[in-house]
Amino acid sequence: xxxxxxxxxYELYVLGLAEEEESREIRQHLDxxxxxxxxxxxxxxxxxxxxGGTAVMAAPxxxxxxxILASVGVEARRLGWWAPVWGVAGITALSVAVFVALFFRxxxxxxxxxxxxxxxxxxxxxxxxxxLTEAFAIMNGPDTTEASFxxxxxxxxxxxxxxxxxxxxxxxxxxxxxxxxxxxxEMWLLPKRGMPMPAGLFQSQTDGTALYVRRGTVNVNGTNAxxxxxxxxxGAPQPTVQPLIVAALPSNS
Amino acid sequence: xxxxxxxxxxxxxxxxxxxxxxxxxDPQALAALYDRYGRxxxxxxxxVVRDTGVAEDLVQETFxxxxxxxxxxDAERGAVGPWLLAVARNRAIDYLRxxxxxxxxxxxMEATEHPALFSDMEKDILATDKARQxxxxxxxxxxxxxxxxxxAYFEGLSQTEMAERxxxxxxxxxxxxxxxxxxxxxxxxxxxxx
Ligand SMILES: [Zn+2]
Numbered sequence: 001x002x003x004x005x006x007x008x009x010y011e012l013y014v015l016g017l018a019e020e021e022e023s024r025e026i027r028q029h030l031d032x033x034x035x036x037x038x039x040x041x042x043x044x045x046x047x048x049x050x051x052g053g054t055a056v057m058a059a060p061x062x063x064x065x066x067x068i069l070a071s072v073g074v075e076a077r078r079l080g081w082w083a084p085v086w087g088v089a090g091i092t093a094l095s096v097a098v099f100v101a102l103f104f105r106x107x108x109x110x111x112x113x114x115x116x117x118x119x120x121x122x123x124x125x126x127x128x129x130x131x132l133t134e135a136f137a138i139m140n141g142p143d144t145t146e147a148s149f150x151x152x153x154x155x156x157x158x159x160x161x162x163x164x165x166x167x168x169x170x171x172x173x174x175x176x177x178x179x180x181x182x183x184x185x186e187m188w189l190l191p192k193r194g195m196p197m198p199a200g201l202f203q204s205q206t207d208g209t210a211l212y213v214r215r216g217t218v219n220v221n222g223t224n225a226x227x228x229x230x231x232x233x234x235g236a237p238q239p240t241v242q243p244l245i246v247a248a249l250p251s252n253s
Numbered sequence: 254x255x256x257x258x259x260x261x262x263x264x265x266x267x268x269x270x271x272x273x274x275x276x277x278x279d280p281q282a283l284a285a286l287y288d289r290y291g292r293x294x295x296x297x298x299x300x301v302v303r304d305t306g307v308a309e310d311l312v313q314e315t316f317x318x319x320x321x322x323x324x325x326x327d328a329e330r331g332a333v334g335p336w337l338l339a340v341a342r343n344r345a346i347d348y349l350r351x352x353x354x355x356x357x358x359x360x361x362m363e364a365t366e367h368p369a370l371f372s373d374m375e376k377d378i379l380a381t382d383k384a385r386q387x388x389x390x391x392x393x394x395x396x397x398x399x400x401x402x403x404x405a406y407f408e409g410l411s412q413t414e415m416a417e418r419x420x421x422x423x424x425x426x427x428x429x430x431x432x433x434x435x436x437x438x439x440x441x442x443x444x445x446x447x
Pocket of ligand 1: 036
């Protein structure tokens with residue numbers, strides 16, 4: 001097709017409405033640097049951007065700004081040893097691998113390696129990076145409490161939890177097979193007094209590793225343990241079965 | 254589903270310098286970018302996903318994605334606002350479709366948000382007077398024409414999916430889409446001319 005025949009398809013292309021044949025043609029024109037198509041698509045993108053600008057105005061919470069900036073090292077001093085690398089290299093897949101390896105420093109290298117490997121399987125890299133960014137922020141918080149679970153002769157799920165009063169809970173596990181169809185893992189905070197508090201649903205990866213971040217403030221002193229149960233896919237307001245994981249937090253008088 | 258205009262006083266002056274600072278990995282530049290576009294990006298994503306928690310996560314992804322890919326952006330000739338909105342829309346639509354098990358073609362998404370594609374666009378496309386023009390242009394469309402544009406842009410529906418959703422023949426939907434785009438093009442002719 002020549003550019004004339006593509007008239008009227010540029011906006012469809014930008015909106016994701018073009019037929020496969022026209023889409024392919026437009027991509028080919030772009031690949032060979034067709035200036036007509038570049039210009040027409042520019043106009044179509046402007047139109048799309050203007051439609052996007054008509055969304056009803058809403059104000060994001062102020063914490064979101066802090067969260068985004070923290071993830072690129074604006075609060076580098078607070079975030080500890082990995083911040084300089086972070087700041088220089090930006091958030092790259094490589095640096096995430098390095099951070100995981102550095103963090104475990106040989107303590108649980110197999111788990112670290114599994115996490116690095118599992119990263120490859122994640123289709124949307126950005127989602128994974130966002131999650132890891134938050135994970136490292138919790139790991140590195142000066143006021144973070146840490147506990148391990150799954151030490152025993154059998155092969156239960158094992159790993160570690162990190163609880164930060166301001167940022168939330170990070171759970172890293174291995175040997176945790178993906179929850180079967182219709183089921184999900186649910187995390188709980190077990191308070192010193194009262195009923196378990198639901199702390200979100202998550203799934204593990206096919207290789208049995210899981211990295212789950214539950215954002216939000218946590219009353220660490222009032223919490224005995226972090227637990228995980230296998231629940232129906234919608235989750236439950238209270239645990240319905242015995243936990244697979246219980247990570248007791250160090251007693252904090 | 255009426256469209257209320259988001260009146261944007263987006264300041265584009267000094268944007269080339271801002272992009273260069275982002276390319277030098279200056280985190281304060283990301284703060285400036287967020288202050289300029291954070292509301293707009295959040296509003297767009299929230300309009301698509303209709304869940305504030307999800308919207309916050311996707312706004313973060315959007316800004317991190319831009320931060321990570323800004324080296325491919327042309328600081329002098331690029332229009333950063335439209336790029337951010339394209340990235341934001343892709344994240345939001347991708348999320349929406351993943352919740353119903355209809356993943357989008359990642360090649361297609363990549364082809365719509367590559368930083369190099371946002372060169373030589375009018376830079377102040379998100380300025381206040383342009384917002385008025387698009388609002389006026391959308392108001393001139395018939396209700397069906399406006400609806401198909403909204404379903405395409407904010408919900409990422411294909412024409413076939415729109416036909417199902419609206420209970421209309423595919424041919425009718427295609428006619429509305431083409432008429433809507435033609436009308437918008439004509440109304441905004443002066444606004445989008447390069
Ligand atoms: Zn062409």
